[in-house]
Amino acid sequence: MRAIFISDLHLNEPDASTQARFDAFMQNAVPGADALYVLGDLLHVWLGDAMLPGNAYVQHIAAQFAAASAAGTKIFIARGNRDFMIGREFAAACGATLLPEQTVIELDGQRVLLMHGDELCIEDVRYQRARRILRTNAFRIIGNSLPTAIRNFIAQTLRGKSEAHKATSAMTIMDANPDAALAAMTAHQAATLIHGHTHRPAHHALPDGRERWVMTDWQQDYGYLEWQHGKFTVKPWQWHNKNSLGG
Numbered sequence: 001m002r003a004i005f006i007s008d009l010h011l012n013e014p015d016a017s018t019q020a021r022f023d024a025f026m027q028n029a030v031p032g033a034d035a036l037y038v039l040g041d042l043l044h045v046w047l048g049d050a051m052l053p054g055n056a057y058v059q060h061i062a063a064q065f066a067a068a069s070a071a072g073t074k075i076f077i078a079r080g081n082r083d084f085m086i087g088r089e090f091a092a093a094c095g096a097t098l099l100p101e102q103t104v105i106e107l108d109g110q111r112v113l114l115m116h117g118d119e120l121c122i123e124d125v126r127y128q129r130a131r132r133i134l135r136t137n138a139f140r141i142i143g144n145s146l147p148t149a150i151r152n153f154i155a156q157t158l159r160g161k162s163e164a165h166k167a168t169s170a171m172t173i174m175d176a177n178p179d180a181a182l183a184a185m186t187a188h189q190a191a192t193l194i195h196g197h198t199h200r201p202a203h204h205a206l207p208d209g210r211e212r213w214v215m216t217d218w219q220q221d222y223g224y225l226e227w228q229h230g231k232f233t234v235k236p237w238q239w240h241n242k243n244s245l246g247g
């Protein structure tokens, strides 16, 4: 069993270096894996699957997932706080299965809890209040029925380059609350939790043997998480540094 876990790519058309890193990852890391789990914020801005038609940039991303899926790697995509409007059309274009907000998988018999992780940032009360509204099917329907011109205008505004850096820097995101993480693991009877969102990559090993892996965003040099031979390893992105790929 070889499974790969990633999150917080924040793929965004002006950011060519992250795109190059993604292309290299799909070509080098994914082939032969049994499963690829994308745990939210794959896309920096996604205001609904109505953005898909005619969008060559996102279709190129989807096509790479679809090719991996056709080659035998199961693709699973969870929504993040930036791409919570990902829907069935996008998932279908990727040959992917959409995951619920929290999901438990078994890796060689071990229960592992997966989530984007924004629900763990409970000290950010304003965000959690907004989240309860935004993450509903009703909001998803409203967003998808916006006129294309308005949606594109909003997307372009959100996509501005300096805005992208501000919005993805860890300083602007509150950290996960460790007690909330433990409570979620207890509720799901999982000894391992994997999440992203905070952009603070880490391996938290708890005294009771439980562990929490926090995945990195793709704008810093770190790596992806892989399960193979019954253990997790962080694998550095080494094909090679994104500057030489993206120019």
Ligand SMILES: [Mn+2]
Binding pocket: 008, 040, 041, 080, 081, 082, 116, 118, 196, 197, 198
């Ligand atoms: Mn996020």
